Amino acid sequence: AQSVTQLGSHVSVSEGALVLLRCNYSSSVPPYLFWYVQYPNQGLQLLLKYTTGATLVKGINGFEAEFKKSETSFHLTKPSAHMSDAAEYFCAVSDRGGRDDKIIFGKGTRLHILP
Amino acid sequence: DGGITQSPKYLFRKEGQNVTLSCEQNLNHDAMYWYRQDPGQGLRLIYYSQIVNDFQKGDIAEGYSVSREKKESFPLTVTSAQKNPTAFYLCASSIPTSQETQYFGPGTRLLVL
Numbered sequence: 001a002q003s004v005t006q007l008g009s010h011v012s013v014s015e016g017a018l019v020l021l022r023c024n025y026s027s028s029v030p031p032y033l034f035w036y037v038q039y040p041n042q043g044l045q046l047l048l049k050y051t052t053g054a055t056l057v058k059g060i061n062g063f064e065a066e067f068k069k070s071e072t073s074f075h076l077t078k079p080s081a082h083m084s085d086a087a088e089y090f091c092a093v094s095d096r097g098g099r100d101d102k103i104i105f106g107k108g109t110r111l112h113i114l115p
Numbered sequence: 116d117g118g119i120t121q122s123p124k125y126l127f128r129k130e131g132q133n134v135t136l137s138c139e140q141n142l143n144h145d146a147m148y149w150y151r152q153d154p155g156q157g158l159r160l161i162y163y164s165q166i167v168n169d170f171q172k173g174d175i176a177e178g179y180s181v182s183r184e185k186k187e188s189f190p191l192t193v194t195s196a197q198k199n200p201t202a203f204y205l206c207a208s209s210i211p212t213s214q215e216t217q218y219f220g221p222g223t224r225l226l227v228l
Contacts, residue, residue, distance in 0.1 A: 009155060016185035034216070043205055045219070102160060
């Protein structure tokens with residue numbers, strides 16, 4: 001069965017600094033991987049996803065993530081943080097080994113941007 | 116504009132009362148999902164439906180019930196058997212294949228009086 005671990009429930013970075021949110025996954029089959037963002041009291045919005053092909057995936061708002069099979073990782077990065085990036089971020093893996101098509105979410109990382 | 120709507124935004128439940136949360140989508144998606152979100156616990160799957168008139172229990176189905184009579188609608192009932200219902204509830208829909216994005220509604224916050 002697939003699983004996702006997000007390292008750090010809270011991450012703080014200064015405005016203009018690099019953002020790095022860590023995600024490791026466990027999967028017995030080639031994974032489909034996702035990053036979602038949630039702003040306060042709202043639903044989740046897809047940032048980016050990896051299915052096949054190029055391992056560096058670019059998403060919205062300047063975010064990108066790299067699928068590293070050898071490290072079972074899918075870390076999310078952004079070169080320069082903006083105040084509007086403050087939100088909660090969820091890494092997810094598709095449950096391809098299961099009977100139905102479900103997504104398994106990590107517990108989330110709340111990103112704080114310091115002025 | 117295509118999307119998912121959830122209502123109400125806030126809902127209050129009294130002791131022993133059943134309440135129903137609405138979820139409607141006009142994206143023509145076959146699959147729909149209900150999640151419960153608690154602080155620090157991420158999203159936990161309550162129920163999901165891959166097709167009309169069929170649904171499956173998720174990881175935390177006890178105390179909840181659903182129906183899927185129409186493709187567009189997937190209401191969730193929080194029954195009196197759910198002893199700790201206070202949470203943020205999110206509905207999502209997708210094309211039912213593993214690589215497809217789930218699209219989320221804005222959520223309903225359920226509070227107990």
